[in-house]
């Protein structure tokens with residue numbers, strides 16, 4: 001099968017390229033390299049089953065050509081990371097809203113099955129934990145830049161569902177919870193790569209707020225397997241699914257775990273949110289997925305624990321740092 005992956009050079013997109021090429025599919029990755037990186041897909045370049053188009057998902061003509069050439073589409077291209085979202089709010093909204101609209105229009109035109117990646121951010125400040133797909137979305141005010149990301153992704157979901165209701169266009173929406181793994185960078189805010197790199201360098205781990213906020217981290221390999229299996233499951237069309245791992249940990253405990261697993265001498269530094277992200281920032285206190293829907297649909301159960309995830313990240317960054325790494329995994 002020929003498969004188009006928008007955002008194919010990104011962190012999750014590149015792992016999806018690997019999985020699909022390994023199963024014998026022909027993969028076309030579309031990426032504008034704003035946050036995607038050549039090194040994520042360098043090992044695939046020259047492979048007979050892999051090709052790359054370097055373009056923006058806002059480019060209607062190119063997106064139409066790519067969609068027309070594909071049997072199925074995974075739409076992953078997006079602005080990513082809390083840091084980038086608060087620093088570039090206009091670009092964030094435009095990329096997410098316009099880009100997804102272009103992709104959906106092209107998929108409707110050629111009637112291609114498409115999977116749209118949304119985010120657990122859409123649950124916003126909801127205190128009804130765990131979050132399940134039919135829950136209300138509780139979004140903060142428009143004066144706080146972070147919510148522009150959640151609202152844009154929610155709009156993508158509404159547009160996808162509108163196509164489904166209008167013409168039964170085969171579309172699946174997934175809400176990705178915190179996803180972690182090799183190739184993820186801490187540059188755009190993501191906490192696990194940041195903590196692992198700080199620990200390997202012997203620098204303080206920067207815990208934002210009071211560190212009691214919790215998250216659930218899922219290995220990118222579990223996420224990618226879920227994406228592939230949902231696409232292969234016709235009854236998933238017209239539906240929304242959470243993808244993640246329900247193992248909950250506070251950010252303070254996460255920092256302690258990373259220090260323990262690296263054997264680092266690093267201390268923990270508490271950083272007020274205002275210092276990290278500016279004055280109009282709001283964080284979510286708890287974010288836990290209800291996974292019963294996807295479990296029932298495709299038998300999904302994440303295989304990697306949080307310790308597996310942290311160890312994988314330590315191995316990845318220790319190897320990148322080379323023989324001069326201060327601390328080794330173990």
Ligand code: UDP
Pocket residue numbers: 081082178189190191192194195206207208209213215251283284
């Ligand atoms: N965080 C932190 N230190 C960092 C980066 C992030 O304490 O250096 C916190 C952040 O404030 C949030 C959690 O870790 O409470 C997860 O942040 P991330 O940006 O990875 O994902 P989010 O769940 O906020 O989208």
